[in-house]
Amino acid sequence: MKALIEAELHEGNLGLDPACATVFHQKGYRSLQRGSDIVVDLAIELRMKGASDPYLVWVWECKGYTHPVRVDDIEEFHAKLQQIGADRTKGTVVTRSTFQKSAVRFAKANGIGLARAVPGTGLDHVMYHGLPPTQEELAAGLIAGESPDGGAEFYGLCLDGRFTGDFAEFLESGLPPEMVSEE
16 A cells, blocks of 8 residues: 555545655654554655744555454544544545445544445445446445445545545545645
C-alpha cells in the first residue's frame, strides 16, 4: 500500500504537491491519554512549505481479515484518531474483505473513509462493464463483497459519505479543498 500511495503522490494523481506530503509506514504518534505512541500502518503527512509540523495527518489502517471488518474495529480506529489529534487527522480503513453494515454506518457518521480492494487487482484503477455501479451496488460491494455485473474493482466510502468505485476520487475525498487538483 505504501508503494502505491507514494507512486500516486509522485505522479501527481493525488492532487498534492509531493514537496508538501510525506508517506510513512509504521510511524508512531504520541498519545497523551496513553502516555505512549500509537503506531499506525500508513500515514500521509501534509505540511506547508517550510513547516516542521504537519497540518494534516491522513492515517490508514490496513485490515488483512478474511472475515468482515467489525464495527468494533472502526470504533477502535476512531479512538486512535482522536488520540493522535482529532482536529488534524483523517482516517481510512482498507481491507480486501468486507465491512459489517454497522461498521459502515459508524464510519459514515464519524467521517472515516472505508476502502475495499477486490483481491488480485490494483487500487489505482477502476474498470466498468457497462454503466458505472450505483451507490447501492457500491455499498453492497463494500459491505457484502458482492461484485454486481458492472461492479468496480475497488470499493470505498468517501469521507463525505458517498460510495465510490474510483480510487483517485476516494483519495481526494479526504483532502482539504485547497489541496484537490482542479484538472
